[in-house]
Amino acid sequence: MKEKIANGIAHVLIESLPYIQKFKGKTVVIKYGGNAMIDENLKAGFAQDIVLMKLVGINPIVVHGGGPQIGSLLERLNISTEFVNGMRVTNSETMDIVEMVLGGQVNKDIVNLINMAGGKAVGLTGKDGDFIRARKIDMTQFNKASGASEIFDIGHVGEVSSIDPSVVKMLSQSDFIPVIAPIGVGADGRSYNINADLVAGKVAEVLKAEKLILLTNIPGILDKQGSLLTGLTLENIDSLIADGTISGGMIPKTRCGTDALKGGVSSVHIIDGRVEHAVLLELFTDQGVGTLLIN
Ligand SMILES: Nc1ncnc2c1ncn2[C@@H]1O[C@H](COP(=O)(O)OP(=O)(O)O)[C@@H](O)[C@H]1O
């Protein structure tokens, strides 16, 4: 019995060997969604996965979200919030809260967890080293009643206009693990709230990452019946968005994935962050998890 268990463990370890060889020296960007940060155990497991990656020679770069965490502080402060196409409408007051929660609470929590697991994490927002430049976006939404598209001003919401990766490269080429909060800085010096998936996609693209892994609170992209779609191409995605199968927060997630693929990232995975050690399972085992996006 003991021998059987030992063989099983050896088998699992050996299964990881070709993956460690393949990914050694490569950059992997992991987007850690706020909805996947559900309990302390899972969060500690995530941090261990990141540290293990670093120790076997991969360069992990974490980009985190924190939508639910922003939501709960806004609620405690009695400030209402709304989303248009998965983007939070962000006025100046909300922007202050977003910056506090993402750049402070959530960022430092992840940094601390990675450090507790034996890594050396450094937290950044796009303001550090002026590395994420943002431009304001306006949102277009179709109004069923009028039958026309309407433009919404959604406040301090940005998209990435450029990334200067030097500070992130400097950290990840040494012992450090960069942990990035999705806040950009505009040409006017103002802060912009950027959807974390969009930042993760752009960071992966600019750093020519091997993989982009997006951790969320669902097994992957589901069809209308709720079945997992294990592999999707760019064309599949366009039609799934057009027919409403992909909606809400899954829209920026898949869009950032397709942009990253077009920009040269080899593969994009949308996986379930509620599964313990989901990142390790994705990287180092033969079993596929979640949805794989390919060109
Ligand atoms: N086709 C789809 N498959 C899976 N999830 C979808 C789909 N369409 C919309 N969603 C929604 O998108 C959510 C994931 O986006 P979001 O809440 O922004 O995640 P995160 O906070 O992890 O970035 C899912 O929990 C689900 O409610």
Ligand SMILES: CC(=O)N[C@@H](CCC(=O)OP(=O)(O)O)C(=O)O
């Ligand atoms: C513009 C916009 O919507 N920004 C997001 C930023 C955080 C985020 O993206 O967090 P998750 O990945 O956990 O959803 C927000 O304010 O919620």
